[in-house]
Amino acid sequence: MEAAIQVTKISKTFTLSRKQQKIEQSKTKTKVAVNDLSFEAYPHEIYGLLGPNGAGKTTTLRCISTLIKPDMGDILVQGKSVMKEAGDVRNAIGFLTSDMKLEDFFTPNYLFDYFSKLHGVPEDLAAKRKAALFHKFGIDRFAEVKVGELSSGMRQKAQLAISLVHDPDVIIFDEPTNGLDVLTAKVVTDYLIELKNEGKAIVVSTHIFSLVEKICDRVGIILNGKLKATGLLQDLVAPEDTLEDYFFRLAQEEGDIQ
Amino acid sequence: MKNIWTIFKKEWDRVIHDRRLVISVMLLPGLMIFLIYTFMGTAIENFTTVETANIAILNDTAGFKALYEASEDPLVTDIESITAEEVVTYQEKVDNEEWHLIIVFSAGFETYAGGVDKPGVTLYYNPNNPDSSSVFGRFQGYLITYQNSLAFELYGDTRYFILETSNTAIDPNQMMGLIFSSLLPMLTIMFLFSGAMSIGPESIAGEKERGTIATLLVTPVKRSQIAIGKVLSLSVLSLLSSLSSFIGIIVSLPKMLAYENLDASIYALGDYAMLLLVLFSTVFVIVGVISILSAYAKNLKEAGTLITMIYLVVIIVSISSFFSQGAQQNPLLYLIPIYSSVQTMTAILSFDESVLTFLMLTFASNLLYTAIFIFILNRMFDSERIMFAK
Numbered sequence A: 001m002e003a004a005i006q007v008t009k010i011s012k013t014f015t016l017s018r019k020q021q022k023i024e025q026s027k028t029k030t031k032v033a034v035n036d037l038s039f040e041a042y043p044h045e046i047y048g049l050l051g052p053n054g055a056g057k058t059t060t061l062r063c064i065s066t067l068i069k070p071d072m073g074d075i076l077v078q079g080k081s082v083m084k085e086a087g088d089v090r091n092a093i094g095f096l097t098s099d100m101k102l103e104d105f106f107t108p109n110y111l112f113d114y115f116s117k118l119h120g121v122p123e124d125l126a127a128k129r130k131a132a133l134f135h136k137f138g139i140d141r142f143a144e145v146k147v148g149e150l151s152s153g154m155r156q157k158a159q160l161a162i163s164l165v166h167d168p169d170v171i172i173f174d175e176p177t178n179g180l181d182v183l184t185a186k187v188v189t190d191y192l193i194e195l196k197n198e199g200k201a202i203v204v205s206t207h208i209f210s211l212v213e214k215i216c217d218r219v220g221i222i223l224n225g226k227l228k229a230t231g232l233l234q235d236l237v238a239p240e241d242t243l244e245d246y247f248f249r250l251a252q253e254e255g256d257i258q
Numbered sequence B: 001m002k003n004i005w006t007i008f009k010k011e012w013d014r015v016i017h018d019r020r021l022v023i024s025v026m027l028l029p030g031l032m033i034f035l036i037y038t039f040m041g042t043a044i045e046n047f048t049t050v051e052t053a054n055i056a057i058l059n060d061t062a063g064f065k066a067l068y069e070a071s072e073d074p075l076v077t078d079i080e081s082i083t084a085e086e087v088v089t090y091q092e093k094v095d096n097e098e099w100h101l102i103i104v105f106s107a108g109f110e111t112y113a114g115g116v117d118k119p120g121v122t123l124y125y126n127p128n129n130p131d132s133s134s135v136f137g138r139f140q141g142y143l144i145t146y147q148n149s150l151a152f153e154l155y156g157d158t159r160y161f162i163l164e165t166s167n168t169a170i171d172p173n174q175m176m177g178l179i180f181s182s183l184l185p186m187l188t189i190m191f192l193f194s195g196a197m198s199i200g201p202e203s204i205a206g207e208k209e210r211g212t213i214a215t216l217l218v219t220p221v222k223r224s225q226i227a228i229g230k231v232l233s234l235s236v237l238s239l240l241s242s243l244s245s246f247i248g249i250i251v252s253l254p255k256m257l258a259y260e261n262l263d264a265s266i267y268a269l270g271d272y273a274m275l276l277l278v279l280f281s282t283v284f285v286i287v288g289v290i291s292i293l294s295a296y297a298k299n300l301k302e303a304g305t306l307i308t309m310i311y312l313v314v315i316i317v318s319i320s321s322f323f324s325q326g327a328q329q330n331p332l333l334y335l336i337p338i339y340s341s342v343q344t345m346t347a348i349l350s351f352d353e354s355v356l357t358f359l360m361l362t363f364a365s366n367l368l369y370t371a372i373f374i375f376i377l378n379r380m381f382d383s384e385r386i387m388f389a390k
């Protein structure tokens, strides 16, 4: 099967301001956030990038989503290069992140239409999708309530629905359950599995082992910007071992833990 | 085009459906200008009470007499012929606000038949006394008409006599009226800026802070379309805000001019059109600056801080209209954004001779700055360092 996402040897280095240097406790002016990283993700699967804070997960996902450009290497999304065909990639991709907050002033209904138009979704199709997604997440009753007045769970579900207006084949989700209450988190993870079963290729990043065990088919372990291991969960972790133990052994090798 | 419109429409809806913003952006500027000037106007009107106009004339001529008698009401205009020795006494009276005006025709005024030594006419009045200023204004008008009528008798020279004015020393307190009229350009710029300031940052820095900029940037919409859509909508909204200021100016002009004893009808349609051009082109510059600062800032708070700093600079620049009597004459100064707008407005309000040149320089340079700002903004939307700064 052809990979929906093919990340090939990407690297990304940031220049740090003096303030950042202090925060990072770094003596150098640059920070290698992603270092020669490669992996693939296929349709019908959820690929998990597992790593601690600052490992380079968000940077990697932003590179896939064309928000930033890798300094080296390339990424093909459904065969289109993020470097040369960013427009095509954007059409195919849905980028979700738990730190995204919708504008308080508007209603879910308004924002869904707004992003549908920006994605060029025909109006009748957008209306059908909106009805289905809003029904699925129980937003329909709140469709005309301003985002600022919604409960936080409802707001997060609205964000999810609005990020998927164009029904993308490839879904990138940065820290999907971060900051979600348990009930909403379950709705989100159940929905990701449903999308996978529909044939979407999904990449999530997380630092939560249980989430990987619950929803991911394959996992890549990222430490200090490098991919230390990648493969099917059951191949990486022996039956008598746990993902957590496996991860900490890798971190020790890397020198992250003394 | 469709994308620009979609983005435009959303920014528009955000402001126009928000009652608080509509009031502060669309209604308040005009209302404030109107209220300030109405209040000041009423305060000053209280001490302008013309009853009788007292004019003393030395060496009055028949031609001039015919002129003013045709226009002045003989019941309230008291004209006295005085001698050269009396002039000093009457000047004292003018200084003490017991008399309004002295007109002195030089000796041998009527026998002049061309040549280098022109006769002169000197007016003496008290600018601290609004009644005196008012009478002075009228008679200065008659004299200019008189000067024109006499010029027909001369060949190749347009002026028969030299018109001079002198007056009682100006009392700083009485300068208030003048200051208020020079306050207008500054107030207008301040309202324009604060209007744009209350809607601009949210639209760009807000998207960055909320993380929705990523959702926007992963749509297939071009960065340039996002930049243009946002700047256009903010400009149109701010234009409405400037229209509000403009209406405020128009409604306040009669009051404002009352300080200088002028009639609002002295401003023609052309003057209003020029003011409007200045306001509109200034709005684009202001929105450009605010958008760039908002795009540069990491969050709304930082955007607020940066924009407030620029706002202070703008206020200081606008205050310049205070310290100059009339508009600056150096054309190069009209290439400095904001300053040029303030000076051009002053030039329009004070009938500066070069007003058209100033207006064109201001307008053209403002458009150029706007184009540059949009270009920069477009580049900023493309820059991951700026959009995803840590």
Ligand SMILES: Nc1ncnc2c1ncn2[C@@H]1O[C@H](COP(=O)(O)OP(=O)(O)O)[C@@H](O)[C@H]1O
Binding pocket: A014, A015, A016, A020, A024, A031, A032, A033, A051, A052, A053, A054, A055, A056, A057, A058, A059, A060, B385, B388, B389, B390
């Ligand atoms: N825009 C940026 N400028 C400078 N440094 C950055 C920037 N984005 C990320 N970094 C740094 O790169 C490293 C990886 O960050 P990130 O990809 O956000 O990690 P993760 O998502 O795994 O927590 C961190 O050290 C972070 O501070």
Ligand SMILES: [Mg+2]
Binding pocket: A057, A058, A059, A174
């Ligand atoms: Mg992250």
